[in-house]
Amino acid sequence: MMGGMDGGRRLFEREVLKPKNLGATLGRFAQYFSHYWIGLVVVMGLIIISTWAQVTSPDIIGQAFDCYLPAQTFGFGEQVDNCWFTDEDANAITARIAADASIPQDQKAAAETNAKIAGLGQMVLLLLSLYVAGAVLQGAAFLAMSWTGHSVLRRMRRDLFRQMQQLSLGYYAENEVGNLMSRITSDTDTIQQVFSFALLSVVSGFLLMGWIIVNMLQANVPYTLLSLAVAPFMFIASLYFSGQARTAFRKSRQQMGSVNAGLQESIAGVREVQAFNREEESIDQFRRTNAANRDANIRAATFTSALTPVLDALGYVALGIVVAVGGLSVMRNEPLLGTSIISLGTVFAFLQYVQRFNQPLQQIAMLWTNVQSAIAGGERIFGLLDTPADIVNKPGATELAQINGDVEFVGVQAEYKQGEPVLKGVDFSAKAGQMIAIVGPTGAGKTTIINLIPRFYDVTGGSVKIDGTDVRDVTLESLRSQIGIVLQDTFLFSDTVMNNIRYGRIDATDEEVIEAAKLVSADSFIEKLPQGFQTVLGERGSGLSQGQRQLIAIARVALMKPQILILDEATSSVDTRTERLIQKAFEKLLEGRTSFVIAHRLSTIRNADLVMMLKDGEIIERGTHRELLAKQGEYYKLYMSQFRYQEETETAPANGNGTAPKLQTVPGD
Numbered sequence: 246m247m248g249g250m251d252g253g254r255r256l257f258e259r260e261v262l263k264p265k266n267l268g269a270t271l272g273r274f275a276q277y278f279s280h281y282w283i284g285l286v287v288v289m290g291l292i293i294i295s296t297w298a299q300v301t302s303p304d305i306i307g308q309a310f311d312c313y314l315p316a317q318t319f320g321f322g323e324q325v326d327n328c329w330f331t332d333e334d335a336n337a338i339t340a341r342i343a344a345d346a347s348i349p350q351d352q353k354a355a356a357e358t359n360a361k362i363a364g365l366g367q368m369v370l371l372l373l374s375l376y377v378a379g380a381v382l383q384g385a386a387f388l389a390m391s392w393t394g395h396s397v398l399r400r401m402r403r404d405l406f407r408q409m410q411q412l413s414l415g416y417y418a419e420n421e422v423g424n425l426m427s428r429i430t431s432d433t434d435t436i437q438q439v440f441s442f443a444l445l446s447v448v449s450g451f452l453l454m455g456w457i458i459v460n461m462l463q464a465n466v467p468y469t470l471l472s473l474a475v476a477p478f479m480f481i482a483s484l485y486f487s488g489q490a491r492t493a494f495r496k497s498r499q500q501m502g503s504v505n506a507g508l509q510e511s512i513a514g515v516r517e518v519q520a521f522n523r524e525e526e527s528i529d530q531f532r533r534t535n536a537a538n539r540d541a542n543i544r545a546a547t548f549t550s551a552l553t554p555v556l557d558a559l560g561y562v563a564l565g566i567v568v569a570v571g572g573l574s575v576m577r578n579e580p581l582l583g584t585s586i587i588s589l590g591t592v593f594a595f596l597q598y599v600q601r602f603n604q605p606l607q608q609i610a611m612l613w614t615n616v617q618s619a620i621a622g623g624e625r626i627f628g629l630l631d632t633p634a635d636i637v638n639k640p641g642a643t644e645l646a647q648i649n650g651d652v653e654f655v656g657v658q659a660e661y662k663q664g665e666p667v668l669k670g671v672d673f674s675a676k677a678g679q680m681i682a683i684v685g686p687t688g689a690g691k692t693t694i695i696n697l698i699p700r701f702y703d704v705t706g707g708s709v710k711i712d713g714t715d716v717r718d719v720t721l722e723s724l725r726s727q728i729g730i731v732l733q734d735t736f737l738f739s740d741t742v743m744n745n746i747r748y749g750r751i752d753a754t755d756e757e758v759i760e761a762a763k764l765v766s767a768d769s770f771i772e773k774l775p776q777g778f779q780t781v782l783g784e785r786g787s788g789l790s791q792g793q794r795q796l797i798a799i800a801r802v803a804l805m806k807p808q809i810l811i812l813d814e815a816t817s818s819v820d821t822r823t824e825r826l827i828q829k830a831f832e833k834l835l836e837g838r839t840s841f842v843i844a845h846r847l848s849t850i851r852n853a854d855l856v857m858m859l860k861d862g863e864i865i866e867r868g869t870h871r872e873l874l875a876k877q878g879e880y881y882k883l884y885m886s887q888f889r890y891q892e893e894t895e896t897a898p899a900n901g902n903g904t905a906p907k908l909q910t911v912p913g914d
Contacts, residue, residue, distance in 0.1 A: 270623045277397045284393030291386035292449045298379035299601060300456045305372045307594030313365040314589075331368065335361055387445060394440025398433055404630055405429045413635040414701045432622035439619035443612040450605030457602050464591060471570050472595055475563040479556055479606055486552040487613055553607065560603040567595045636700055638720050645719035648712050648727050650677035650808045650839035652698065658706030659693050667693045669862040670707070673855075675839055677808075680852060682844040684883060685859035691843045694859075695811045698841065699728045711809070729807035729834075733843075735798040737789075742771055742797065743778040749801035761804040765830035767796035799830045810840040856880070 278285055312334035333341070338360045342353050406429065461469035511518065511527050518527050571592035574580070580587075652675045659668040668690045675681050683691045696702050697709050700716050708715050716724055729749075737745050746758045753761075759778065762768040770793055774780040782788060789797070802810070812831065831849070844850045850870050858866035858873065858880040866873055866880050873880035 270620050270627065273627045274397075274623060277400060278393070280400065281393045281396050284389055284396070288386050288389045288393060288445070291382050291389060292445070292452060295379045295382035295386060296449060296452050296456055298375045298382065299453060300460055300598075302372055302375050302379075303594040303597030303601070304460070305368055305375070306597055307588070307590035307592075309365060309368040309372075309590070310593055311588045311590030313361050313368070331364055333360075333364060335364075338364065383449075386449070387442070390445045391441050394437065394444070397440065398437050401436075401626065402429055402433055405433075405626060408630050408632070408634075411634045411637070412632065414696070416632065416635070432626050435615070435622045436619045436626075439612075439615055443615045443619070446605075446612055447609050447616060450609045453605050454602055457598050461595065461598050464594070465587060468570065468574075468587060468591070468595065472563060472567045472599055473602070474566060475559050476602070476606075479559045479603070482555050482559065483552065483606065483609075486548050486555065489548040556603065556607045560599070563599045563603065564596060567592065567599055571595060636703060636721065639717060642718060642720045645711070645714065645723040645727065648808050651675070651712050652809065652839060652841075653710045653713075654694075654697075654707070655710065656707035657697065657704050657709060659690075659697060659702065660705050661702075666705075667862050668697075668704075671862075671864055673857060673864060673867065675841070675855065677839050678837055679854040680835060680840045680842060682842050682850045682853035682856045683859060684844050684850065684856060684880070686883075689859035690862045691859055692813070693862075695730075695813070695841050695843065698809065698811060699725050699730065726805075727807050728809045728811065729802035729805050730811045731795075731798050731802050731813065733813040735791075735794045737782055737794055737797060739782060741776075741779050741781050742774065745782065745797055746778075746800045746804055749804040750806075753804055758800075758804060762797075762800045764803050764833055765796055765799045767793075767800045767830070770796070796830060799834060803834055808838055810835060810838050812840060812842045858883070 308331070312331055314335075339357055342348060342357045342360065345353075348356050409429075458469070458473070461472065508531065511531065518524060571587050574587040575589050575592060654671050654673050657668055657671040658666060660666045671690075671694065673681075683694060685691055693702070697704060698711075698716070700709075700721060703717065708717075710716070711724075738748070743755065743758055746761060747753050749761075750757075755778075759768065762771055762778075771778055771780075828849075842849055842853070844853070844856075850856055853870065855867060856870055856873055857864050858878075860879060866876065866878055868876075874884060
């Protein structure tokens with residue numbers, strides 16, 4: 246169980262790693278986004294306009310005070326002429342009404358007040374309009390970014406899936422399926438979260454902070470420097486707490502991996518747990534890993550929750566500096582450090598600026614870990630996309646014409662790991678229509694031979710030829726479309742029986758599918774299913790017996806009508822009746838076709854035109870079943886240890902008394 250837990254830790258740990266090659270990864274992301282540049286332009290335009298609305302509103306608030314609520318109203322300071330949002334400020338209103346002879350003198354004060362209230366109302370309406378427009382534009386930017394991000398992810402997932410389909414079997418033999426699945430699920434999910442929200446928030450946050458600093462500096466440089474004096478400490482606190490949170494989060498995900506791995510293994514191995522009376526030990530182990538996960542999550546939550554109050558406290562200090570410095574300058578009516586006098590409106594504007602500056606800083610600190618994880622996930626995705634496929638069409642590969650079925654191995658050498666040969670100079674030829682039975686001990690190279698014919702792997706020496714043409718000189722599609730394969734581990738899809746058989750030839754009609762099923766005697770049990778050929782199978786064909794799944798796989802190949810057949814007989818786990826059906830189906834399928842069979846049954850070997858005995862990657866004996874028995878070599882030893890009981894069982898009823906006949910040294914065909 247611990248092996249699974251370690252694997253879980255490795256799987257989850259990578260999700261919070263820092264990126265290793267930031268520039269290259271961002272460049273690859275840019276290539277994907279370049280296909281949707283219009284969406285990015287729209288997003289940036291909306292962000293810029295909404296940010297302008299956010300940084301302009303403090304100016305309006307400040308000018309509302311300076312233009313319609315002058316400092317003299319409160320008994321201090323001077324009027325500041327900085328009213329570019331309105332055509333007529335308080336001074337202009339006072340002067341206009343004083344000069345207007347049509348207004349009675351006793352009504353001038355009321356008229357002046359009403360005019361100022363009207364002007365202030367216009368400023369409030371403008372401010373509300375900016376707030377509404379900013380919110381709408383931010384929502385539109387989020388929608389546009391979501392569309393762009395999901396479009397990029399759709400293309401990325403498509404490329405990932407295509408790459409996974411093109412990678413050779415050797416790659417999957419060396420890499421865990423769960424790890425590969427995480428590239429197209431967990432990694433892309435992490436990127437999706439960033440593309441949908443975090444990236445937009447980070448970009449708009451940096452833009453907002455930069456714009457605010459520029460506006461503040463334009464208003465008053467010393468006042469800006471004093472107001473933002475706390476900002477460096479906020480950055481330091483953000484870096485520290487986000488770094489600690491990332492480390493704690495990594496530990497949390499490791500422990501979560503342990504919990505998931507332990508849970509999965511405990512459920513999958515519940516029979517063994519109960520059989521060996523280890524329930525309490527299993528529960529105790531799960532309790533420990535679950536407690537460790539709780540502790541790790543609490544630590545991660547501690548650092549994450551600590552960041553917000555720390556930044557809030559520093560933000561309040563910044564607001565205190567704004568009020569204290571600006572308030573003293575206004576009340577004393579003195580310039581700050583030799584600059585112009587600070588107006589009351591400027592103080593209120595700076596209060597808004599500092600508050601708006603602190604918000605994106607805190608948000609960026611919280612989201613930066615997600616951005617780093619997304620970039621690290623992108624590195625993993627691009628690493629998989631850049632993995633070269635071992636088996637590809639060579640330049641100038643031609644289409645393989647309709648074949649007769651002659652197959653020839655010429656000095657074939659093969660290896661899965663460099664320096665560890667699996668086949669060592671294998672030579673043989675099979676004429677069209679012949680059956681070749683391949684036997685030998687485990688690890689002799691039987692499966693390697695049948696994998697080389699459809700080019701699941703390539704030879705490292707020699708050549709494999711079909712009708713005199715090297716299989717490496719033709720396209721993979723034209724080669725594999727003429728080779729039918731029935732493997733021992735049958736795979737069926739979660740689809741109807743009809744579509745599972747039609748997988749052999751996607752353009753086949755329903756009638757052709759039914760005819761293929763009848764050919765291999767699979768129709769008898771299919772018609773008894775709840776919906777017959779339209780019955781939807783469970784995962785990997787669950788609900789069917791091993792023999793039934795095998796018959797559907799044979800029907801699938803029969804529908805292809807291939808000229809070359811590759812069979813790995815799978816009758817060891819089925820009952821006698823089903824075994825006979827499968828053998829009968831094989832006999833019909835093999836008629837008139839070149840076939841290569843990894844033989845598990847004596848009946849198959851007896852009917853073979855050529856039996857090849859493999860050992861340590863070499864053909865040590867070849868001939869018919871009877872010829873090889875007569876030699877009394879390695880094949881004879883294999884027969885005596887593995888096949889003799891089959892022959893005794895198959896011929897037992899012929900005695901009439903239920904006992905097995907005496908074994909002949911060289912039985913006849």
